[in-house]
Amino acid sequence: MRTLLTVGAVIQSSESWIDGPAHIVIEDDRIAALAAGPYAGPQSEFDLVIRRPHALALPGLINAHGHAAMTLLRGVGDDVPLFTWLHERIFPLEAKLTGEAVYWGTLLACWEMIRSGTTCFTDMYMMMDHAAQAAAESGLRAVLSWGMVGLDEASAEAGIRNTRRFAAAWHKAADGRITVTLGPHAPYTCPPAYLTRVAELSAELGLPIQIHLAETRQEVADSLARYGASPIVHADRCGLFAHPVLAAHCVHVDDDDIAILQHRGVRVAHNPQSNLKLASGVAPVARMRAAGVTVGLGTDGAASNNNLDMFEEMRLAATLHKGVHEDAAAIPAREAFAMATELGARAVFLPEGHGTLAPGQPADIVLLDMTSPHFIPPRDLLSHVVYAAGADDVTDVFVAGRMLMAKGEVLTLDTERIRYEVRRLVSLFSGSS
Numbered sequence: 001m002r003t004l005l006t007v008g009a010v011i012q013s014s015e016s017w018i019d020g021p022a023h024i025v026i027e028d029d030r031i032a033a034l035a036a037g038p039y040a041g042p043q044s045e046f047d048l049v050i051r052r053p054h055a056l057a058l059p060g061l062i063n064a065h066g067h068a069a070m071t072l073l074r075g076v077g078d079d080v081p082l083f084t085w086l087h088e089r090i091f092p093l094e095a096k097l098t099g100e101a102v103y104w105g106t107l108l109a110c111w112e113m114i115r116s117g118t119t120c121f122t123d124m125y126m127m128m129d130h131a132a133q134a135a136a137e138s139g140l141r142a143v144l145s146w147g148m149v150g151l152d153e154a155s156a157e158a159g160i161r162n163t164r165r166f167a168a169a170w171h172k173a174a175d176g177r178i179t180v181t182l183g184p185h186a187p188y189t190c191p192p193a194y195l196t197r198v199a200e201l202s203a204e205l206g207l208p209i210q211i212h213l214a215e216t217r218q219e220v221a222d223s224l225a226r227y228g229a230s231p232i233v234h235a236d237r238c239g240l241f242a243h244p245v246l247a248a249h250c251v252h253v254d255d256d257d258i259a260i261l262q263h264r265g266v267r268v269a270h271n272p273q274s275n276l277k278l279a280s281g282v283a284p285v286a287r288m289r290a291a292g293v294t295v296g297l298g299t300d301g302a303a304s305n306n307n308l309d310m311f312e313e314m315r316l317a318a319t320l321h322k323g324v325h326e327d328a329a330a331i332p333a334r335e336a337f338a339m340a341t342e343l344g345a346r347a348v349f350l351p352e353g354h355g356t357l358a359p360g361q362p363a364d365i366v367l368l369d370m371t372s373p374h375f376i377p378p379r380d381l382l383s384h385v386v387y388a389a390g391a392d393d394v395t396d397v398f399v400a401g402r403m404l405m406a407k408g409e410v411l412t413l414d415t416e417r418i419r420y421e422v423r424r425l426v427s428l429f430s431g432s433s
């Protein structure tokens with residue numbers, strides 16, 4: 001399959017762009033050519049020609065942390081801090097979830113993510129075969145993990161068993177769009193010996209790990225009291241960082257922690273909106289970046305955000321740290337854009353070069369409408385994307401060369417059905433808890 005896509009401008013990466021008409025040749029799942037100006041050869045070479053003269057093409061956004069099916073719990077537990085939110089509001093409802101609910105909740109998330117220009121998402125949840133099925137059907141790229149909690153023997157064993165089964169069934173599935181990772185939930189739900197077992201399983205299966213780390217001040221205090229070490233030092237001592245790790249949050253980390261993250265190559269998923277909403281704090285992203293830590297951006301689940309819009313995360317990342325440091329140069333637009341694209345790709349263990357538009361890279365492309373007020377007057381396009389644009393400006397989405405959305409219409413999902421099924425399912429479990 002050969003597709004010719006002509007657009008009005010291209011942002012290839014945070015470092016390079018084409019500020020005028022350009023064309024992209026897509027061959028199967030990859031970009032074969034990308035250059036300024038019209039395509040020189042005959043258009044009859046192509047199976048499909050898509051003309052979008054007013055579109056800005058950019059790399060699809062990468063959501064580096066989330067819990068997709070938590071769309072089902074959107075609006076549950078607003079305005080309470082993490083511990084209360086998790087233990088009193090979320091866990092009791094999650095205990096009632098079924099595979100069917102996870103399936104439809106994940107489809108709802110995929111719909112929302114496609115509409116807002118995300119082409120790859122990360123998920124840590126339960127009954128993940130259902131989530132993977134939904135991800136496969138949506139056409140999105142996905143980095144999935146079965147959440148593991150080791151608070152009692154039975155759930156600890158189930159976590160390992162489910163992860164093994166899930167990896168065997170789904171790693172590299174959906175034409176390679178799905179990657180399986182291991183998902184120990186957090187040091188406060190996974191005892192040290194369990195974390196060590198997960199580290200060993202990572203080596204055995206050759207799969208990376210994602211975990212929540214240092215999210216709240218309380219988590220750090222508890223870790224110091226219990227283990228005499230910060231969550232970062234503790235996770236390192238348990239052997240986790242001998243393997244590729246993506247650590248969500250890292251809000252409360254000191255310079256020693258940051259040095260360990262850098263030295264061990266631990267990636268960080270920064271979730272500014274969730275951290276603000278749960279009143280966890282603001283991660284020291286400027287210091288982590290200065291130290292050379294790879295930082296991606298995530299939404300976290302829709303029960304702590306409460307949406308899955310990566311444009312909001314990009315803008316927050318580019319504004320929040322300026323305010324905190326009283327430094328207008330903290331996390332410039334270019335840096336926030338990189339965190340949502342090429343750095344995000346690295347954070348979620350995709351091959352080098354993913355998250356950019358270049359020949360040889362996957363055709364994961366998002367088109368924005370440059371006739372929108374957000375792009376007028378047309379100055380620095382990347383600045384407009386980060387500081388002005390929003391999900392509403394997204395018109396078309398490609399993943400692995402396939403169109404998931406065309407002119408605002410999602411092609412891969414039956415959105416009417418998703419709306420119906422989610423309403424039906426939520427009425428079953430969210431009555432009284």
Ligand SMILES: N[C@@H](CCSC[C@H]1O[C@@H](n2cnc3c(=O)[nH]cnc32)[C@H](O)[C@@H]1O)C(=O)O
Binds near residue numbers: 091
């Ligand atoms: N609870 C599951 C396994 C965990 S899946 C991942 C979990 O992370 C929870 N979660 C979502 N956001 C956050 C966060 O910001 N911090 C900690 N946990 C979170 C989410 O509600 C879900 O329960 C079990 O019983 O086996």
Ligand SMILES: [Zn+2]
Binds near residue numbers: 065066067248300301
């Ligand atoms: Zn989370």
